[in-house]
Amino acid sequence: MTIVYTIGDSLYLNITNNCPNACEFCIRSAGCAFPYTQESLWLTREPTLDEISEALFAHNLSRYEEVVFCGFGEPLERFDDVCEICRQIRLVSDVVIRINTNGLSDLINQRPTAAKLEGLVDVVSISLNAANAWDYCRLCNPVFGDRSYDAVLQFARDCIGVVPTVVLTVLDLIGEEQIAVCEEIARGMGANFRVRTYIGGGES
Ligand code: SF4
Numbered sequence: 001m002t003i004v005y006t007i008g009d010s011l012y013l014n015i016t017n018n019c020p021n022a023c024e025f026c027i028r029s030a031g032c033a034f035p036y037t038q039e040s041l042w043l044t045r046e047p048t049l050d051e052i053s054e055a056l057f058a059h060n061l062s063r064y065e066e067v068v069f070c071g072f073g074e075p076l077e078r079f080d081d082v083c084e085i086c087r088q089i090r091l092v093s094d095v096v097i098r099i100n101t102n103g104l105s106d107l108i109n110q111r112p113t114a115a116k117l118e119g120l121v122d123v124v125s126i127s128l129n130a131a132n133a134w135d136y137c138r139l140c141n142p143v144f145g146d147r148s149y150d151a152v153l154q155f156a157r158d159c160i161g162v163v164p165t166v167v168l169t170v171l172d173l174i175g176e177e178q179i180a181v182c183e184e185i186a187r188g189m190g191a192n193f194r195v196r197t198y199i200g201g202g203e204s
Helices: 049-057 075-092 105-109 133-140 147-159 176-189
Strands: 004-007 010-013 066-069 096-101 123-127 165-171 192-196
Touching: 010 049, 049 075, 066 075, 075 096, 075 105, 105 147, 123 147, 133 147, 147 165, 147 176, 165 176, 176 192
Parallel strands: 010 066, 066 096, 096 123, 123 165, 165 192
Antiparallel strands: 004 010
């Protein structure tokens, strides 16, 4: 069971396989090998908080530039555990902490959540994925349906001023027109914008 994996100078935490989306481009449900690590990040079961902590702190954090919550699932499915791991990291290290998320935390947790990330997280990277709710639903098949796209935007807005760096991302496969609209949305709310190259994989 792979809880921790590394890519370059980044240490990644794979803490859940749960996710309210079933994105057309996501390979997690097939349990395929993750392109960067060539191993499956499919978890045989959800690791406990202690297991995540033990796996993380077995590594010397001073050797890494960042710790990233990102795996074969949506990390904020375990919002309280993510916050607790961040607190534990902050006790011993000022390493950059990034969360890669689908931005659906408020719907998952049934409460506004962004404010709780203050002082714990340095970067939140939110998958916007589409320029409108219709295309989002078509691409991501969210269990929360039509409400999802607005919830992603609201979560992103709530993160501004709470988390130092907020990035909205799209994959390059959605086409230039949609990408341009997404960039306008991101810049309009004061977020950064990044176009990710699609290489396969289940990261949010
Ligand atoms: S790409 Fe991310 S948001 Fe989409 S189904 Fe996979 S883990 Fe969930």
